[in-house]
Amino acid sequence: MIAAPVPLPHKFLQSALTREGAFLTEEQFLAWFNEKSRNESYSVRQIPFSKIKEWFFDKTTGNLAHASGKFFSVHGISVKTNYPALLSWEQPIISQPEIGILGIITKTFDGIPHFLMQAKMEPGNINLVQLSPTLQATKSNFTQVHKGKLPHYYEFFEGRPQGKIIVDQLQSEQGARYLNKRNRNIIIAIEDVIEVYENFCWLTLGQMKQLLRYDNVINMDSRTVLSGIQFVDQNRAGDGSRGKTAPSIELFGKSLNEFQHSLYLSLIDRENNLHRFEDIISWFTRLKSKCEIRVTPIPLNKVQRWHKNDYEIYHESQHYFSIIAVEVTTNDREVPSWTQPLLKHFSCGIVGFLVAPINGVLHFLVEARMTPGYIDLIEMGPTVSCSELEYRIQSETAPLFTEFFYHADEKNIRFSAILSEEGGRFYHYQNKYMIVETDSPDRLTIPDGYIWMTYGQMLDFIKHTNYINIEARTLIACLSFL
């Protein structure tokens, strides 16, 4: 029998292995980025709700909404579920039914795909400016509710996108904070010359993989879009056996270390996956069949255990999050200044994948995660996602597998960085993102809501909507062979 040919590593894989861009070195980028951060005259300050303009609390329901009926609103929900256990609670949630665009333009320079990124201020970012996609716009932005000008490069993504489609998928955001929110994640490849506006720059994927190791440089929107890039041509996928039998491997002149080699096999090897595609689908289907969730909208002023004062709407435990109002002043935005609500988080959460080599191939321990905001009941998330870790540990309700991350041995940490969630909605919401390896996966008891999957399997699911959650997509974006 003839072994299937090893798939041609995709040119995006080459970009992911390229640390020197055609335009900027990492040092030059950091200098440029720091200058952008310093130069812009932004100011964000918390204000009392009484000072918020164009936003109103409904007199009857207490729901918070924009006068135009656009952007987003905050109301309450009552949740009853049997997954992962019998639970019921009430909470405020952001309702943003419109589908926005998160779009990145890619173009080849010196044979290597580069990505057009933007240094962009968002009021909730702890450092204000982070690196965002080429276009990051809600429907209210591009239908000009603000009456500002259309964002740069909008025309590339409007209607049928211009250029060759690399990625174009609806992807969910935090289902514990948003009700049914998804954004259109797009990457288009162009060949024409385009103008590079101020605050924009071209970077290779490898450069961004390096920048993801810095705290709070690459924003959430960039991470979710970049996570969708495929490195193996699906019509040419082989069994990767040649890669498997080799003791080590060189990719585009870069020697992989043991972990990187195992990660590469996890991308291309289709014959040493612990679970077949059909078995993963069956697992997911069975959990969805079992899972019952009832989410009922309720008035914001009727949400149990949540209270409102002049400055915030908060949980009586002072945990989870609160809703605040801010005033933003800037000279670099579609409109010169505005006020808006934000969801404020009190502590840095932890999000981590436990990984292990199984059959010589790196596997990721995926959790089937339920949140009230997902469109289709459950999505696949990292091993641990917890926004209130300290509190959960104190109250002895820390999620399973937490111990691998909370006191991780340095030698097992494959990735660790503090990254921000969407600064247009969240105020100082950060998570510590980690990838931690264990060499003894056999000793673990894997409960029904968890499953081992390879990198390649996760990338198969990411092609479709309602599978890989935003936290898992961030960690996938952070995977690197550098």
Next chain:
Amino acid sequence: MIAAPVPLPHKFLQSALTREGAFLTEEQFLAWFNEKSRNESYSVRQIPFSKIKEWFFDKTTGNLAHASGKFFSVHGISVKTNYPALLSWEQPIISQPEIGILGIITKTFDGIPHFLMQAKMEPGNINLVQLSPTLQATKSNFTQVHKGKLPHYYEFFEGRPQGKIIVDQLQSEQGARYLNKRNRNIIIAIEDVIEVYENFCWLTLGQMKQLLRYDNVINMDSRTVLSGIQFVDQNRAGDGSRGKTAPSIELFGKSLNEFQHSLYLSLIDRENNLHRFEDIISWFTRLKSKCEIRVTPIPLNKVQRWHKNDYEIYHESQHYFSIIAVEVTTNDREVPSWTQPLLKHFSCGIVGFLVAPINGVLHFLVEARMTPGYIDLIEMGPTVSCSELEYRIQSETAPLFTEFFYHADEKNIRFSAILSEEGGRFYHYQNKYMIVETDSPDRLTIPDGYIWMTYGQMLDFIKHTNYINIEARTLIACLSFL
């Protein structure tokens, strides 16, 4: 460059090409099936709502529900949408939030996979008995709300299914009649000896493909489960170029005619698809981004233009459908007799795929279809699905491409049969299912809501939930190389 190997035709493909089963010939099956139909003493008769037992109309809302709160209920919805055009309407709809099981056991005899099928009565079937999956059970069935005995073979599908998983996916049903209904479609392959109970028999896939040409033999539940069978190993998919260059092809000793050859290439050829996977995903994503649907539950007695008398709830035009009550008497069911509501359809609808060879490969014209009951806005449906064709033609609102089916030239008809929809909910609801070929696809103007796809591409999407709608799945089940 070495061409990728032609994929090994899967053993299910061999089953699909096998007309002689290990147990029954087609004639013997038909004799057995007719005997089953004759022997059972069933009676179904319409009764006034006042005679319905254990079902109640809520005094305030007029909603129809079972006393246990289980099974299903009927209420109203108000729908506002901008897709495919600005539309709003109100209608009754079936709410059945529980996920049932449609499961088929497959086992190899004489080297060929056979499928364990059941001759089963459903009150709404025009001919009462049709061929159903091994197990066809709502959650209310298997949690024994009827207090009857558990259905045969239930133990194979309970919890983690026994045997090797072939298919295990949630698939939607008629989104114009059900709100968010999906069933778990499962096929498991076993090797052990199992008892074949009365009313069950083993058939090859080829035998069922032949039986699908008969009106009303293979029920909807069988069709949807069988449609999920994959014929190409996804990890071994090549470019099919060897098949493509051959002027004709033999599959397991069967010579394919020109249409069958084109259909086979449509299954295996990955290089001559009109649209890349990424472009189809992008098209679907763009339509979902554009599509706004608002579905609001309303009381059944407040649904505009719908009225209730002693015997039915009906639309004032006397079109669409009505809700009736029936009494069922039988000696062959978990419970001896019962009454229940059914949705009655007045006329036979039409459901058809327009197909055409493009680049030598058969393509199917797929419509992105919105119905209020789909979980994720739109699904991929056949070119035409219309339950009220005569009426729509008279009122000059017939859907696009109808003319290809309504007065199809005999020489272009590749498939045509009248098949029933789910007889447990629908009373005498039949559609004429057609596949019609055009040899001049270039002359067609394809609007934005339609796209050409291959058989292989549809089978890629069918692996996932919320893509291929129930009408398309029936036609996919009908595709045959015999």
